[in-house]
Amino acid sequence: MSTARPPAGRAKAAPDKRRLILDAAVRVFARQGFHTCRVSDIADEAGVAYGLVYHYFGSKDEVLDTLFLERWNVMLELIREVDAEPLPVRDKLRAIASFIVDSYHHDPDLMKVIIVEVTRAANSFGDTHIGTIREAYDLIGGMIAKAQAEGVFKPEIEARFAAMAFYGAIEQLLTGWIFGLLPQGEEHFERAKWLVVETVCGGLETRPAGHAGAVSGPV
């Protein structure tokens, strides 16, 4: 049941096999998929004995759970921080899109695993973490609702729906990269962030005019 068993006072040289296993699992899950890979694949990839995986994790599932929660909580944290600041919606959404795209840029395998095996897995893992996943959607929905209350966004579109569409658009861009359907690279990543925010905000904003200074593209 325990999700992590940090060696606490460890700080010096130790190779931290737990981390090693987690990182290896990301690569293996990304390459073969959670259901198709064997626990021994993870152990091999980590250069570690089979049994050690079970020393640190209660089950194969727990390895994936850990990976997901580790990352998703970072995102939740960021969303909350952004939400707390007194920024225009557009900037808030922009920050979220940036975070997700940057996460992919930084570790494509991890994001692939999270999206494919958890976020979109309507059975097993998706169900298990639905509450945690939902938090993100709700937070975004809240931002949009607030913008509507302030008159920045049109009120006739349910905030929850808009939040899902926004998040879905981002995730699909990642999917496009994962499947090799969209061109990757720094430049395209920046462009994608801009596109998503521009599109969604453009469609939601009250005053369709006034793209002042934002029309020319990202960075």
Place this chain on the structure above:
Amino acid sequence: MSTARPPAGRAKAAPDKRRLILDAAVRVFARQGFHTCRVSDIADEAGVAYGLVYHYFGSKDEVLDTLFLERWNVMLELIREVDAEPLPVRDKLRAIASFIVDSYHHDPDLMKVIIVEVTRAANSFGDTHIGTIREAYDLIGGMIAKAQAEGVFKPEIEARFAAMAFYGAIEQLLTGWIFGLLPQGEEHFERAKWLVVETVCGGLETRPAGHAGAVSGPV
């Protein structure tokens, strides 16, 4: 290898066990997920002997492949038809959104299976059908590119990206329904179609003004 083995000249009373198995598979896949269910679950659900599944299909995989292709090809067909007609982009996209949402409305389980097990499964099935899946994205991308060429849509957003965002927004709405995160029902389905088109087109159109007659909502 063969995907289907249609009984050809069949037309009369036969219970058409093949169809029975396919329909049962949809229910079982939707309920338990492809990887977690056993072939015997499908046979049981269909009220048919285990071996009969292998009489009609070469493998468990082939059952899913068949379900996916059957439906995806219908969608491809629709997109091509819509594309061929001389309609404004907005109407074309609207038709696509409608089709997908209606498909979910008509058979939620089937759409759930297709999305969760194929469309978004970056390994195995996703890879197998990537070409077919891509066709849909390309077709939509083409529509958007054309609209850009005509000056209806802004040219600075890559059409391919916009297509992915559009499709992703729709799929995420279905995901919201599948996970029980969004309210369902005729009314909400109609609203969702409108939202997606309104949002995406609103963000892509050249003249952000002129929502004439479309602002008040669907139907």
Place this chain on the structure above:
DNA sequence: AGATGTTGACTGACCAGTCAATCTACTCGG
């Protein structure tokens, strides 16, 4: 009688999870 449909017991492979043994690294009394 031949073809096609239908049955379900069986097999062979595979793999998650267990466990007893071995190996560290560090503690502490002498």
Place this chain on the structure above:
DNA sequence: CCGAGTAGATTGACTGGTCAGTCAACATCT
């Protein structure tokens, strides 16, 4: 400073159960 004691880390052979796919027999139709 030493060496027995110990707790955690690490190993990999093994087990128990599961399940995709096979097949030989039986049924039904033409």
